[in-house]
Amino acid sequence: MTALLVVEQCLNGLQLGVMLFLMAAGLTLVFGIMNLVNLAHGSLYMVGAYLATAVYNWSGSFVLGVVFALPATLAIGMLVEVIALRRLYERDHLDQVLATFGLILFFNEAVAIVWGRTALFTRVPAALAGHVRVLPGVGYPTYRAVIILVGLGVALLLYLLVSRTRLGMLIRAGASNRTMVAALGVNIRLLYTLVFGFGAALAALGGLMAGPIYNVQPGMGEEILIQVLVVIVIGGIGSIRGALVGALVVGMVDTLGRAFLKPLLSTALGPVAAQSAGPALASMLIYLLMAAVLFFRPQGLFPAARS
Amino acid sequence: MPSRARPVVLGVGFLGLALVPVLAAVLNEPFYLDLFRRIMIFAIAAVSLDLILGFGGMVSFGHAAYLGVGAYAVAVPAFYGIESGLVQWPLAMLASAAAAFVIGAVSLRTSGMSFIMITLAFAQMFYYLGISINAWGGDDGMRLAHRSRLPALDLGNATVFYYLVLAILIVLLWLGHRLVHARFGTVLRAARSNEPRMRAIGFSTLRYKLVAFVLAGAVCGLAGALLTNQTDYLTPSYMHWTRSGEIMVMVILGGMGTLFGPVLGAAAYLLLEDTLSAWTVHWQIVLGPLLVLVVLYARRGLYGLLAGARDG
Numbered sequence: 001m002t003a004l005l006v007v008e009q010c011l012n013g014l015q016l017g018v019m020l021f022l023m024a025a026g027l028t029l030v031f032g033i034m035n036l037v038n039l040a041h042g043s044l045y046m047v048g049a050y051l052a053t054a055v056y057n058w059s060g061s062f063v064l065g066v067v068f069a070l071p072a073t074l075a076i077g078m079l080v081e082v083i084a085l086r087r088l089y090e091r092d093h094l095d096q097v098l099a100t101f102g103l104i105l106f107f108n109e110a111v112a113i114v115w116g117r118t119a120l121f122t123r124v125p126a127a128l129a130g131h132v133r134v135l136p137g138v139g140y141p142t143y144r145a146v147i148i149l150v151g152l153g154v155a156l157l158l159y160l161l162v163s164r165t166r167l168g169m170l171i172r173a174g175a176s177n178r179t180m181v182a183a184l185g186v187n188i189r190l191l192y193t194l195v196f197g198f199g200a201a202l203a204a205l206g207g208l209m210a211g212p213i214y215n216v217q218p219g220m221g222e223e224i225l226i227q228v229l230v231v232i233v234i235g236g237i238g239s240i241r242g243a244l245v246g247a248l249v250v251g252m253v254d255t256l257g258r259a260f261l262k263p264l265l266s267t268a269l270g271p272v273a274a275q276s277a278g279p280a281l282a283s284m285l286i287y288l289l290m291a292a293v294l295f296f297r298p299q300g301l302f303p304a305a306r307s
Numbered sequence: 308m309p310s311r312a313r314p315v316v317l318g319v320g321f322l323g324l325a326l327v328p329v330l331a332a333v334l335n336e337p338f339y340l341d342l343f344r345r346i347m348i349f350a351i352a353a354v355s356l357d358l359i360l361g362f363g364g365m366v367s368f369g370h371a372a373y374l375g376v377g378a379y380a381v382a383v384p385a386f387y388g389i390e391s392g393l394v395q396w397p398l399a400m401l402a403s404a405a406a407a408f409v410i411g412a413v414s415l416r417t418s419g420m421s422f423i424m425i426t427l428a429f430a431q432m433f434y435y436l437g438i439s440i441n442a443w444g445g446d447d448g449m450r451l452a453h454r455s456r457l458p459a460l461d462l463g464n465a466t467v468f469y470y471l472v473l474a475i476l477i478v479l480l481w482l483g484h485r486l487v488h489a490r491f492g493t494v495l496r497a498a499r500s501n502e503p504r505m506r507a508i509g510f511s512t513l514r515y516k517l518v519a520f521v522l523a524g525a526v527c528g529l530a531g532a533l534l535t536n537q538t539d540y541l542t543p544s545y546m547h548w549t550r551s552g553e554i555m556v557m558v559i560l561g562g563m564g565t566l567f568g569p570v571l572g573a574a575a576y577l578l579l580e581d582t583l584s585a586w587t588v589h590w591q592i593v594l595g596p597l598l599v600l601v602v603l604y605a606r607r608g609l610y611g612l613l614a615g616a617r618d619g
Contacts, residue, residue, distance in 0.1 A: 031420070037420060037423070084599050084603070087603055088602075088603075091602075093366060093419060093420055093423060094360075094366050094555075094559070095602050095606075097366070097368065097423060097552075097555070098552075098555065098556060098559055098598060098601075098602045099598065099599045099602040099603065101552045101555075101556070101598065102594070102595040102596065102597070102598030102599040102602070103595060103599065104595070105591040105592075105594055105595030105598070106591070106592055106595030106596055106599075107595075108591065109589050109590075109591040109592035109595065110592060112589065113589050113592065222548075222549075226427070226431060226548065229424050229427065229428075230424075230428060233420075233421060233424045233425070233428075237420055237421070276439065276440060276441055276442070279439045280435065280436055280439035280440065283435040283438075283439060284431075284432045284435050284436060287428040287429070287431050287432045287435075288432070290424075290425065290428045291413055291425060291428060291429065291432075294413070294414075294416070294417055294421055294425050295413055295416065298416055298417045298421055299421075300421075
């Protein structure tokens, strides 16, 4: 029974991990290449979740929701980049933090105006509603399993895109020396806009998959954003490999901490102390981890090589 | 505007603040007393952040943590029956100074983006700690049965409380003025503009920065203690990360690296919030883009527009 629970919680940790990775990949790319701290990345996740859920609830087709939300969020991301964020690349981090904080307020309020402040509910699509057998006798919800597969698939595609294609080459070149890339005749502004829109689409993918299992509500972006910031700081800012490792570590630590810290503490300290200390420590765990990583390795686990 | 105008601007500003209770009484609008007291309390918090953000160049994104620590230092003793402000308020400053010392000692090892994130992470830790301690109200927080008891001053009297906050703000600004123009402030500002050089000529810049960080934490703790008294309520949402963002916005809006800028910024932000929220419940949809515009086009803040020169 306990072994079963451990397997299930590990899979849940993995599922949270790939979700965090979808967010972290875009954020870390934007930081690594444009040197931009984009707090509004969580808002794009939220916008993706809302668009997909609204279309899904209206049409009854989850696929239609996905097909609509991905390009729509990509377009919104590119629009935000062109209107506001483009002007911030050369500014210091403080300005970027403030301006994107302003964007968060805007997006949260915008979805509240369109869809209201109460959470939007939606079901897991019928085709993915059951359980799959991951081990003999161990079932796991199909939908969550699909999230894990999609997330790992995207990680693989992203790796191939960045390391094997011409676009990926330009992205890497832009990260290490933007002036030189521009001098060689690459339209660096267009590249930036594309990368930003691409990051927005990844965030939307995370958001739309989150729709049926978490609450879709204003402010949902910030809850995950803070965890994603922890991920990229642990992994090393600007590094996709770091984002993957960081996301899986944070997903696991957070999920397993919430599931097992209280019972563990209860055997060590007694049930009364564990009742309050368990949840407190579990929710602080990833921040403690981040503080520890920064203390010993201020550059994160896999710092991006930058010239 | 020449710097000769600055004393005039300041004089008018403080005279205006001192007259608020009179005007509120004449207009029979006690609400304004409440609003401006709130503004001054946030001004104290914003000035404390500006000491490290504007003068020290440390972009701390977790300043609301000290607001929370200060608030808990009032509400928790009160919960156990200790209602004297002479105990609560020094405790608020000491506890938040201690918190700032720990946070600063770890965070100041990093810089840039990592520093922003690690201060944010520490504030989140305090936030989650707050919402999970059920004995002290947990997520809901708890009501303050009685405001801090001070000898000869009754904080239950709105006007008395108002002038006490005003006095604290003025003393803080005076001390701040002395501090940033003293050797300490000069070293701090020099370390902001060129830290390697300061180290090369023999200053332990880390020590100066840490002291500034702790001082800022202590002052913000006092603001937290005032804030719980203002609202008669303790809630962990004082430590929510958006609160840290708001205090930062106040500093930038008013003009960072100045002492009076954050006061103006706090006033502008909270008055804007008050005006816009009376107009529409969706006031943040106006505030958000406004913030982006301020960052893009009005870097020097309101104080820069009003008084011309930097006073730091």
